Structures are given as structure tokens and as C-alpha cells.
Amino acid sequence: MLGSTPEIQCKNNKIKKGCGEMREEVKHFTATAMIRNEHGEFLLHEHQKLGFWLPPGGHIEANEEPQHAVFREVLEETGLECQVVSCGFPFVSQVQDSSHTQVLPLPIAILKEFIADKKKGNHWHIDMIYLCELLPSSQSPFAPFEWVPFDQLAKLNIPTDVVELAKVVNEYYRLQGK
Secondary structure, three states, X not given: OHHHOOOOEEEOOEEEOOOOEEEOOOEEEEEEEEEEOOOOEEEEEEOOOOOOEEOOEEEOOOOOOHHHHHHHHHHHHHOOOXXXXXXXXXXXXXXXXXXXXXXXXXXXXXXXXXXXXXXXXXXXXXXXXXXXXXXXXXXXXXXXXXXXXXXXXXXXXXXHHHHHHHHHHHHHHHHOOO
């Protein structure tokens, strides 16, 4: 809820946060892949525009399902093929596909992220974060992506939510015995 975020102030249907105003609640839907390899390293790159280390991901196109967007973004950005890991709650598996309903993979988180953009205008990303694994045929990622050990994440210019998501991924694999 906007009122609960202290750094955001509402004024005349505008949101102000540090570096400019924006129309209230302009949202872009995005999908991000948290990918950890067998060595416990995370696939990240230093985003040129933002200057942060981030996992692969991007905007969901019109009429595209989020899990397809994450596959596409990972392939486009890294040259690697991946699959979404289904790690939903037990009760969700009771919902069955039918002729009118399809159960989509659950993201490990859905984040609402403020994006300061002087060119396109400030906006929000509704970011569906998926746990993904690389397919066996995958090779080395395209530059600038690289594998970063978990214990090195804190040394990078990286958003705290990415570090927290990496902890969630590590806990998932710990519970899976991996």
C-alpha cells in the first residue's frame, strides 16, 4: 500500500520519490529468473543503466504468459535455456487444469519495484520472480553475465531484495537436499 511506504509522498495524484514525479501507479509487468548452479553460484550481471547487479529478466510482452517471458528473457540475455522450478505451496497442487483453467507456475515472489527513469518516466515494475534451473544443454552465459558465489553477493552493488531472494533459493535447495 502506498501510504505505508515512508519515502513515497502522494501529492495531487502524483508520486514523488527522490528523483522526480510520476503519474500515479504506472505499472509494467516483468519476469525475473533466479538461477543457481550446482556450485551454489547465482547468475547475475551489472545492469548498464541502473549500475546494480541483477539476475536476468525483463518486460512481459502483450499476451505473453509470465513463465514464457522468463524463458525468453533468459535466452535473449544469456544465451542459456532454462525451466521454471515448481516450488508452490502444497495446497496449490490441488487445483487442476481444465478446459477453461490452466495452472501456471508460481513465482517465488512478486515484487513491486520503483523504477526511476528520466527518459521514459518513472514507473513501477510488478516483477514476478521465478526460481529457474538451466537445461542440461546450456553452455556458458553471454557476457556480461557471470556466476557469482553467494558469499560474494554482499560485496557487489546489489539490491538487498536480490540478496534476500538468493537466501530463499538457497533455503529451497537446502530443504530439497541439494
